[in-house]
Amino acid sequence: MRELELYFGPQHMGMVGNMSITLKAEGDRILEAQTNPGWLHRGFEKLMEYRTWIQNFPMVCRINVIEPDSMEMVYAMGVEKLAEIEVPERANYIRTIVLELSRLSSHLFGCWAYANMLGFDTVAQWAMYHRDLVLDLLEELTGARVYHIYIWPGGVRRDLPKGFKNKVLETLHTIGSSVPDYDATFFNNRLFYERAKGIGKITREEAKELGATGQILRATGMKFDIRKVEPYAVYDKVDFEIPTRQDGDAYSRVWLIRDEMIQSVHIVMQCLEKMPQGEVYNRIPNPFKWKIAKGEAYVRVESSRGELGLYMVSNGEDKPYRVHFRTPSYPHGLIILEKLLENASIADVGNTMISLYVIAPEIDR
Amino acid sequence: MNKLLKGELESAFKDVLVNILEDTRLAAIAPKDAVLSILSFLKNKGYDHLALISCVDWIEEGELELVYVVSSYLQKNNECTGNEKLHIILKTRIPREKPESKTVISVFENAEPYERELHELFGINFEGNEKLTPLFLERDYKIPPFRKDFDTREYVKETFDKIPFVEEEKE
Numbered sequence: 001m002r003e004l005e006l007y008f009g010p011q012h013m014g015m016v017g018n019m020s021i022t023l024k025a026e027g028d029r030i031l032e033a034q035t036n037p038g039w040l041h042r043g044f045e046k047l048m049e050y051r052t053w054i055q056n057f058p059m060v061c062r063i064n065v066i067e068p069d070s071m072e073m074v075y076a077m078g079v080e081k082l083a084e085i086e087v088p089e090r091a092n093y094i095r096t097i098v099l100e101l102s103r104l105s106s107h108l109f110g111c112w113a114y115a116n117m118l119g120f121d122t123v124a125q126w127a128m129y130h131r132d133l134v135l136d137l138l139e140e141l142t143g144a145r146v147y148h149i150y151i152w153p154g155g156v157r158r159d160l161p162k163g164f165k166n167k168v169l170e171t172l173h174t175i176g177s178s179v180p181d182y183d184a185t186f187f188n189n190r191l192f193y194e195r196a197k198g199i200g201k202i203t204r205e206e207a208k209e210l211g212a213t214g215q216i217l218r219a220t221g222m223k224f225d226i227r228k229v230e231p232y233a234v235y236d237k238v239d240f241e242i243p244t245r246q247d248g249d250a251y252s253r254v255w256l257i258r259d260e261m262i263q264s265v266h267i268v269m270q271c272l273e274k275m276p277q278g279e280v281y282n283r284i285p286n287p288f289k290w291k292i293a294k295g296e297a298y299v300r301v302e303s304s305r306g307e308l309g310l311y312m313v314s315n316g317e318d319k320p321y322r323v324h325f326r327t328p329s330y331p332h333g334l335i336i337l338e339k340l341l342e343n344a345s346i347a348d349v350g351n352t353m354i355s356l357y358v359i360a361p362e363i364d365r
Numbered sequence: 366m367n368k369l370l371k372g373e374l375e376s377a378f379k380d381v382l383v384n385i386l387e388d389t390r391l392a393a394i395a396p397k398d399a400v401l402s403i404l405s406f407l408k409n410k411g412y413d414h415l416a417l418i419s420c421v422d423w424i425e426e427g428e429l430e431l432v433y434v435v436s437s438y439l440q441k442n443n444e445c446t447g448n449e450k451l452h453i454i455l456k457t458r459i460p461r462e463k464p465e466s467k468t469v470i471s472v473f474e475n476a477e478p479y480e481r482e483l484h485e486l487f488g489i490n491f492e493g494n495e496k497l498t499p500l501f502l503e504r505d506y507k508i509p510p511f512r513k514d515f516d517t518r519e520y521v522k523e524t525f526d527k528i529p530f531v532e533e534e535k536e
């Protein structure tokens with residue numbers, strides 16, 4: 001049969017985000033896949049070397065469009081580690097709440113993408129609606145819907161507004177009470193099972209070898225989560241589970257997204273309950289004259305897709321000398337996706353990619 | 366734990382300098398030829414997760430510094446032992462004029478895209494990596510763009526100021 005070269009994306013119905021895959025196919029079978037990132041390369045890491053420690057905050061959140069808060073968190077943690085700044089207890093609780101709400105909104109977006117790709121339009125619209133409710137909360141808290149610039153070295157920008165706790169509880173109850181609907185229409189649906197079972201299967205050994213983290217690794221049965229491995233904020237003070245599955249396929253990964261959302265809701269509820277009173281930020285030096293002593297740091301958090309790391313070097317100046325983000329989608333999109341698409345069918349390309357939860361701006365940076 | 370690893374690393378390799386930065390952080394400085402064997406040594410010890418390969422351009426010293434961040438996944442019984450908190454930052458310096466190093470794909474397969482990125486943005490040649498093709502950029506650059514002597518403003522001026530405005534073209 002004749003060998004064909006196919007271009008999948010960046011404008012394609014089955015593609016979420018600006019990324020493209022070049023496929024070599026024979027009939028319906030893919031011989032070789034090649035990921036082409038770079039459509040969103042803005043050179044943020046270079047630009048950050050020209051700006052002061054604080055000026056970088058409006059930029060760092062734009063690296064990941066879907067879940068900006070974990071980017072802010074990892075950058076704030078890096079600056080705090082280099083400058084040795086303490087964070088007040090209450091600020092840590094608020095950070096955890098924001099991070100989990102953000103994870104919830106990101107996972108709902110992931111549900112939208114996956115359900116939409118499979119043709120479950122109703123479920124997709126529900127997920128989008130519920131994501132919007134979470135964004136409403138974040139808007140009230142931070143003043144912005146998408147890029148919050150709320151987590152700050154030394155704490156958070158401001159305290160929770162009046163009556164915010166009840167609004168969060170109300171929204172979480174609304175979302176939580178629709179879980180049976182999601183289950184009945186989507187997660188327990190035979191169509192979802194048939195379409196996702198066995199797609200993009202990866203073993204634990206392969207996943208470890210290729211640097212996988214997040215749902216891809218947890219879907220193979222390993223309880224690897226930075227929130228438990230190296231707790232930050234107040235994750236060591238709240239009680240939550242790390243959901244895992246054994247099969248390592250798209251079906252397991254999408255189920256994990258659902259289970260993690262339920263854990264996120266539990267974490268937010270506990271934080272709202274346990275939160276102490278007090279200051280929400282420690283004063284930092286004048287940002288215009290703020291120089292940080294020489295040093296380097298590698299910090300990491302668990303973003304909604306896996307291990308998000310930051311390697312940062314300070315040269316004793318008012319600007320970072322080098323910033324490098326280790327984003328979870330980087331190995332997922334550039335090697336694992338290519339490996340999983342070998343010998344797959346063309347109809348499964350979107351399915352595999354979206355189940356790997358690859359976000360293109362995170363790869364390009 | 367970190368003291369134990371420091372001792373093991375120093376006894377196994379002669380020219381490695383190990384610093385304990387914190388309880389959970391270990392920095393090792395090694396010559397570039399030893400990197401591959403140190404990484405495979407660490408992998409056999411259970412530090413099997415290569416999180417990142419980065420590069421820092423120390424322009425005043427005329428050197429590029431390759432940085433390998435290695436930590437570990439959960440081991441057999443699948444429970445946190447506290448051991449996973451430890452991460453090792455392995456650093457090696459290569460001259461800016463002749464930026465060459467050996468690939469570490471044979472130890473960590475996921476090194477491939479990181480090396481590809483550093484090849485494109487810093488101009489480092491990784492011997493043995495066959496896929497050093499362009500990753501993000503579409504133009505050719507005289508100086509690799511993430512090096513410190515690449516001036517972004519000048520580049521923008523040179524490249525984009527030559528393109529005429531739409532109105533000018535009509536006239």
